[in-house]
Amino acid sequence: MAVNADPRDGLDAAERARAGYRGEWHPLLAAVEQPVGTWTMTAPDGRPYGVIRLLELGGERGYRAVTWAEDSGDRELIGYFRSLRAAAMAAHRRFLASHGPRRLPADARNTAATRRA
Numbered sequence: 043m044a045v046n047a048d049p050r051d052g053l054d055a056a057e058r059a060r061a062g063y064r065g066e067w068h069p070l071l072a073a074v075e076q077p078v079g080t081w082t083m084t085a086p087d088g089r090p091y092g093v094i095r096l097l098e099l100g101g102e103r104g105y106r107a108v109t110w111a112e113d114s115g116d117r118e119l120i121g122y123f124r125s126l127r128a129a130a131m132a133a134h135r136r137f138l139a140s141h142g143p144r145r146l147p148a149d150a151r152n153t154a155a156t157r158r159a
Contacts, residue, residue, distance in 0.1 A: 069134030070127055081126070082110065083133045091140075092133030093117065094126065105129035109136060 073081035073094065083092035090110040097106055099122075107120040107129040120136050123129040 068127065069130040072134065073126070073130050081130070083130065083137065085137070091137040092120065094129045094133060096126075107133045107136075109133075 069083070072083050072085070074084050075081050079096040081094040082090045083094065085091055092107060092110050094105050094107045097104060105123045105126055105128075107123065108117040109120065111117045120132050121129075123132065
């Protein structure tokens, strides 16, 4: 595949930059496809955090997203999606949530609220 060497591309990029264009990043950019039909969601430090697979169920194609673990039996289902973009977004949100504070189970929250009352 050849890189486009058209000078106009650089001029257009400079014009967008001057106009305040802020391209939007999407989690799909963190998806590395290998093998074909399987995407590994990869953090900036290179560690994998999710796996998305193209599949066909009942004649419909879609995507299955799971958390990443070395052993596939340790992976957790994130969900099934009709588009790769939606699967990547869900996997990324799950990854971000893993970095936040852990929520208490509903019954533990109720117990804690009762103690404060």
